[in-house]
Amino acid sequence: MAHNRMHAKLAKLKKDCPESYWGKRILAQLEYANRVSLAEDHKFDVLIEEAADYLGRRLKADGAIGQSAVSEAEQMLAGIAAEAKSYELICAAHAHIDMNFLWGWDETVSATLNTFRTMLDLLKEYPDFIFSQSQAAAYQIVEKYDPEMLEEIQASVREGRWEVTASTWVEADKNMPNGESMVRQFLYAKQYLAGLFNLDPGSLQIDFEPDTFGHGANVPETLYHAGVKYYYYCRGHNNEGHHLYRWVAPSGRSVIAYKEPHWYDSRIEPEMVLTVPAFCKQTGMKSMMKVYGVGDHGGGPTRRDIERVLDMQTWPIFPSIRFGKYADYFALTDQVADQLPVVSNELNFIFTGCYSSEARLKKANRVSENLLNEAEAFSSAASLWASAPYYGKDLEDAWRKTLFNQFHDILPGTGIPETRDHALGMSQEIAAMANTKRSAALRKLASRIDTSAYAVDNENIKDSISEGAGAGVGVMHLSRTGESDRGRGKTRIFHLFNSASAERKEIIELILWDWNGDLRNIVFQDDEGQQVDYQFVDRGFEEHWGHFFLRVLLPVTVPAMGYATYVMTEKDGDMGVLAADDYYLTGQNLPPEETYSFVLENEHVRAVLDTQRLTLVSLVDKTDGTELLDQGGSGALFRLIEEDSHQGGGNAWLVGRYRKVESLIEGVHVERIDLGPDRLRQSIMFSMSFRSSKLKVTVSLDRGSRRLDFAAECDWHEYGKNHAFTPQLQFILPLSYECERYKYDTAFGTIERAAMELDVPANSWATGLPRQEMGADKKAVTLVTDSKYGFRGTGHSLAVTLLRGSYSPDPYPDTGIQRFTMGVCIGDPCDNQALIEQAYNYNHPMIPISVAAGPGEWPARQSFFRLDEGTAAVSAIKMPEDGVLPKRWIVRVYETAGRETQVALSLFRSIRAAYFVDTLERSTNEGVVDILDSQLRFSLPANQVASLCIEFH
Template sequence: MEYWAERIGAQLRYAKELCAAGAAEDNGVIKNVEEFLARERAENGALTKAAAQEAEGMLIEQFGTAAKQFTIICAGHAHIDMNWMWRYDETVSITLETFRTVLNLMNEYPEFRFSQSQASVYEIVAKYDPEMLEEIKERVHEGRWEVTAATWVEADKNMPSGESAARHLLYTRGYLAKLLDIPGDGLDLDYEPDTFGHSLTVPEILAKGGVKYYYHCRGYEGHNLYRWQAPSGSSILVYREPHWYLGGVNPDWAYYVPEFCMRHGLNTMLRVYGVGDHGGGPTRRDLERIIEMSSWPVFPNLRFGTYGEFFALAETIQDRLPVVEGELNFVFTGCYTSQSRIKMANKVAENALGEAELLQAFSHSATGAPGSPERMAGAWQKVLFNQFHDILPGSCTIDPREHAMGMFQEAMAEAGTAKMRAMRQIAGAVDTASLGIGAGDGTQSTGEGAGVGFGVESFRVSQTSRSGGKERLFQIFNTAAVSRSEAVEIVIWDWPGDYSKLIVTDHTGRRLSHQLLDKEPRTYWAHRYMRVLVNVEVPACGYATLVINEECREDLPKPLPRDPRLDAPDEFVLENEHLRAEFHPQTGALVSLIAKATGEELIDGTRGGRFRLVTEDDAKRMTSWRVGRYMDVQDLTTGVRLKHVEYGEEGIRNSISMETEFGRSKLEVTISLDEGSTMLDYDVKCEWHERGRTGEGIPQLNFNLPLSYKCDVYRYDAPCGTVDRQPLDHDVPANNWAWALPNSPGGKSAALMSKTNYGFRGWDNSLSHTLVRSSFDPDPDPEYGVHRFRFAVAVVDGNAANGEVIKAAQAYNQPLTALSVKPNAGDLPLKGSFMEIASGTAVLSAVKLPEEGPDGAVIVRLYEAEGQDSMATLKFHGKVEGAEFADITERGLGSEGIEFSGSELRFPITKYSVVTMNVKLAGN
């Protein structure tokens, strides 16, 4: 009885929807059927099978033909969250058991089709159940198992860098094509059902990786079927799920079909089904209902199918679909800041791998040393896994975080090892023997080998000493695509000389200014060291050579007592040739920031740049996903202890330290300004013991920078691009920086740049940067402990090109690296650049070895930052023998428009586009 009541009720409702959509005429039939059914219920107390069949016959006569003009493609899927609220071993179990269910059902239902995303789940099968992999491959080749994985995981689309987005496409296509023996170019759907918002550059990156289609649910409330166009003009065909990406099969599926199909000019609609989040997939009931409901005479056709089939139909009407531009944001704004350790790990690992690959590529091209792209791929895949939309966004629990941090350490081990190996290969080919440096103290030396592991805790390569004696040799590496004249920190181990006589020279013998950062040598595992800051010039993507020695002269300045002769009011000012920054002597707030070139004051001194303890309202719950309304804002400006940091007298770096305690926590900050710099660097250590609780709110630590000038537009960097946003009183994501654009053209302006975090807020003529927040669900205590954050207040021209800000942020995130070396003979000069962007508006995304390719080839990826069609010129260290365009997956696209001569390469790059070049350099 219930079955027939549901069946006739669903068909009656569907007939109404046909009429409402203009797909059929009623002619009073619906009313007659409704009256008939009402009488039957009244007379019999229920709806009998006979009555339902009679009513069905009445509907068939009027609507039977119209009903079957529409079809629902039923795409079976299992949404498998990577470690959302469980351990990785549970993710493995979920995956394997779900797929066993699917394979069993396929054996029983020959028409059943199944679709599955994420390269990570196929990797699980290959690693833990290779026999199952063979079964899946068989179904894939039959066309019954659709591989919808274009990315390693269903990743966040706002915080990962553009290069990470490219690596998802590169490694997924290569891995799955080989693993499953399928054409890589068939992986043309990016399936992102649950991703929390989408950057405006997604269509450009996907299009350049061979992806044509996009499926999503969140971040946009407009059209269901549309073309999403990037600022470059590249577009992809998008289906925004009007319902949801998981669940069971029900008759109400049919009710939406007529309107959807009539609105789009299609006769087919897509519906996704299957138990998900914790896996599960389609059930036997789902399959039986699809078969059963398709047989109902006044109902749409239902058939097992795939996403690819639907998108192929949608592609036939794409020219008349609406075009959507811009980012598809914002949803779950707490995910830009929750679980700050995971966010730090992602940003640090992306930069570390990028630096290692660049050095490895140029070590190979310059010295012939072999690279290891397969090992780099393995490290990248660990980073990509952690970009899953519940891991990097922080909406997870302690077990996923611990797993993520373990994978981060493994990726960093690979990156650090590869970077060190590449630098030593390059150093081994530089003709440092020409400097005539001695071999050191021989058997009496303790310096050689000192310092193993030193600096790695700060995500640098080990600052191990490779020489002894007074004369020491260092090479300084710059992995940014801009020439840099700035301070680099070098570490000298067990030096037998007099530090008051220490001198630093470059490869020409020119004296370089330096500053001792320690009053006395410090101790580290039975060795003693001194940190020295040196002003050095290093070319783009290149290196320079420095020599440390003891000055041989007797007329050195005689030290005088430094006892105070007069007292003066405390003044806390950091100043160089570009900036003057003043801090309030009681509160530590940045109350003045003057750009000396113009004399402009950039800070609203009545508020000052200061740290704040915010209490968010937790009324919306889902605290890791949502930043609540600011209920209370407490400036951390009381009980502040300020002091000048004492370094050597040379003045390359000046710093102020501040400490304060609040709640149960402690904040220690060192603010530094280097000679020649336009950035105030904030090195923050926070012992965080604040906890969020239901009804009490969510504690948050942020830094707020109020501005003296009017700002109605804030610019942020996005993956391979930038985005302008209006003032918004909530957090927004940025890869590295937020820039407050002045309403008045010209002059100077301020930006915040970060090495560790992603959440910014441009509001009320101010910039804010969220550092840590204690959400309490699903993890009740995700942030307890000691944190390190790094960010900078940067002064930039108000009309600066985007590329200038992007390059400054890249340099900030990739500090110069010092390497202790021994002298050796070689063919490379003492100072050199492997590559520079000599002209054009492109900025560098990556330099790497090709996944497969000839010796001497390098992959260079860039993106256009200014919205201009232009010619880019790259200058390499060696002769260019050939070049071609490639897509992100490194498939060749021809060489039209490319010119090269000697060491220079010229090629066109269109506005806001991503370009990948495969460049063949002369052999060694």
């Protein structure tokens, strides 16, 4: 009751008191004193009430509260002054600079430089002022565009007046980038900043993420390996409502997390102190941090902010206020680290529209990550086995661009057209660099393979035109290598390269360029001379800039992280010349027969499509005859959804309530059918128009596969409007079994979530988990994608958001042709390693290289690296950043099953030494690596990431 009475008196004073400095000053002190008393069991209520009554009388008598009244009231409150000052508020300055948010790159550069100039001027004027700044990319802007300013910043860093809070390249999204991207944020930022400012990388201990839209569960594990101890953020949920706590990853590794109690983009105001006593009581500390400074367009602390801090330092009934650094505050949290509450879940979900807005940016990110993974792996192999140069700095530059594009307003798709255009331009540079280095490595490896046995001495190649054929074709959309050498003559040699750590058996597509033999006499053989089945994809040669190509499907087996060789030649026999456009008469591609059932079936899967609507109505696991799709509805299909548009715009951030759902089942046109048990790949192509858009889909099933593939091309012209709706294209799979939970892949692992009526993030796939009582051997359906991140598991169904016509900030985000693929897979939902491997293979197709016959010392089939044992997945194979010794690899793995495992790796070359390293590739004492010639073994605890440096003889 006394507290309520006090609150009412203070409220009346505030209401009746005219605006003035002295009035604000004493009212702020009274309110703060009241909070201190509340934290101390109302110890000072009497003093505060007496002072409030006195001020009420003075206000009534004088009509205002002036300096004399304030001085008297402060004297009356002297008994609480010591307790008030026992609390400390550290004011940490920051300028939040969004990279290309509602402006383009040129404005980002201008905002950065102008902000830093202002801060340097204020540092000169106010000797006690301290400034902190995050994001390595911001410092790179200064280095590139204003090197003289960089010298001033470097001097301020040396003086301890400018704190470098960056430990990441940018303040990145923490849900969609894969684990390796998260590692590279720290690796390249710390490496760069340590050199730029002569800092110990170990001193960069804060991951500063004030505006990031949610935070994945394995962030603490990644921070641990990067030597980062503290995590600052503002947006994100922890169900317990803590502001200071220990955030624990599934591995058990943890960081101290500080969730901003106010707002990161704020000013210095007297009201900021009111939460200090309660915060300190909750945390067991006597200090709290106030983050201040103007953003998101930079600016930083203002003169008024600094002057207010200096003034409030003199107020007697206020906390001790000082300028300080983030590191100052976090160092104090170490003293209560063992007493902090524990949070062990992901900090999601914030802004679920960000997982699907701006589809091109999502695809660019996936392609960038995939290409860099392969470029580094094959370049490492070529450097070690073929003495090829390793272009580490070039790959680092491509990584930096990739990391920049993962900024929390770029990858999430919450920018303007200029934001998107700049990111897509950079993604082309990334692809060019990664593809170039990958191609160079593959050519170097291929040059060592002995193919002299396939040379034909009497073969006439003088009329060959295949040199230069298809130069660069397919690179943009298919991530092919774009090789210049396509072989020559009638004997063609193909090396198939596999970047995965396990052997793969798949059907792949080869392109045969400018071949002038008899198509009826084509023969494919593996490296042992065994004949291999094949299937033509098209009905003849296609023309490409004066060259002609033919696509062929071939079942191949390629060893782990290695290659296999396949040869195409012409068998003996003279059957006459076959016109290219008539070759279907050979029986390889006969005109379709009339059919009234659309069934794609192999030894593992039977899939049935509705003949009128082309929806997937049945998916049977033939191993036990289980039907995996719900038989009570329309089947798996594409849907056009109208989302409620949120008032005030900003719907790129938010997926609205589904106000209307339209199944795309009308007017479906079948364009091509290629069915039959003899086919390597069975397929049906169909198209449909809806509103202003058109969708073309090819559904296919390969021999031996447990995955039904959907390849889609959508000409999208659907646009949302404020106060109306936001259009969305979605694919949904209604399942035949009840889902207890849903599993998704995340950075360095998987996560299970309950059913939710909202989009949730995943790196590439989602699985519906059957209820436990259905049996441990129950098969489940996984939906894997090549470029999508927003999934929805609810109502015993899986759905993925494909395109959205959000109108703000970008009014036309996905206009035009959009290409994407999905796979509907049948498998064991408990085998995380298999699920992760399946997704890796889906996103990393094997790479064919066509070469001419020649001598070499290597066999026709070889592996460079293989995961032999352990529930682990490989995240990266690369050369060390220091580039000192050429015969070293960095290999990064992570545990997938949630239990300790023994990992065995074969490297097919004698190993001299192997040891664990951290993110910065420095030796650690994490454990022991056992070496036996070319194999190494080590223990990998549950859910942990491990990086190894391997030295070869």
